Amino acid sequence: MSTKPSGASGTPPSLTARRKAATQLEIAHAAAELFAVQGPHATTAEEIARRAGVALRTFYRYFRSKQDAVSPLLAAGADRWRALLEAAEPGTGLARALQAAVEQSLAAPDENAVQALLRTRGLLRAAADDPALRAVWYRVNQESEERLVPVVARLAGGRLEPVQVRLVAAAATDAIRIALETWADTEAGVTGEGSPAALAIDCLCQLLGGMGALTPDGGGEG
Numbered sequence: 001m002s003t004k005p006s007g008a009s010g011t012p013p014s015l016t017a018r019r020k021a022a023t024q025l026e027i028a029h030a031a032a033e034l035f036a037v038q039g040p041h042a043t044t045a046e047e048i049a050r051r052a053g054v055a056l057r058t059f060y061r062y063f064r065s066k067q068d069a070v071s072p073l074l075a076a077g078a079d080r081w082r083a084l085l086e087a088a089e090p091g092t093g094l095a096r097a098l099q100a101a102v103e104q105s106l107a108a109p110d111e112n113a114v115q116a117l118l119r120t121r122g123l124l125r126a127a128a129d130d131p132a133l134r135a136v137w138y139r140v141n142q143e144s145e146e147r148l149v150p151v152v153a154r155l156a157g158g159r160l161e162p163v164q165v166r167l168v169a170a171a172a173t174d175a176i177r178i179a180l181e182t183w184a185d186t187e188a189g190v191t192g193e194g195s196p197a198a199l200a201i202d203c204l205c206q207l208l209g210g211m212g213a214l215t216p217d218g219g220g221e222g
Contacts, residue, residue: 024072029073030051032122035122040130070123074140174207
């Protein structure tokens with residue numbers, strides 16, 4: 001079952017949709033906590049439902065599997081940075097807008113942001129030994145890339161060919177994915193050298209550096 005945010009189309013979500021999203025997030029937090037303590041293999045859907053305070057049938061109404069239950073948490077970061085990018089003015093310049101959105105979305109200005117990053121680290125570490133959890137991570141990233149395409153197209157203002165728009169969306173998504181995966185394998189902090197933000201900016205520069213369309217001469221920064 002899809003966990004796409006109800007407000008993604010721009011229409012304010014209904015009260016029912018907000019309640020559904022809140023329940024999904026409660027289940028996702030419960031799953032992440034259990035996975036961090038005992039791993040996905042030792043965790044059952046029944047335990048997740050009990051921790052979240054919902055019936056097992058409610059769990060399966062929203063999620064196909066115990067691993068799928070964490071998808072709202074994994075998708076939250078992508079939703080946040082895409083929203084930052086959507087808020088950028090078209091004249092900002094695509095490369096600059098991408099970098100600013102990545103920096104802001106992966107920053108850790110408060111305890112909630114710190115805990116969100118640490119939770120992601122725990123899930124990525126757990127995914128190393130769980131193919132089903134890795135599949136959820138890859139699916140979330142694929143969905144994020146697809147939803148990023150129209151955002152990039154708007155910011156490009158017609159200066160990029162459709163294939164270039166898709167390449168930028170793919171590169172930006174992969175920059176964050178690779179940065180988080182790399183960071184999860186280390187003990188680096190959430191800020192400073194080796195942090196998700198620092199790694200993501202480096203990945204973004206390397207992945208987009210060869211695209212002439214993003215240089216001033218190519219029109220991507222105009």
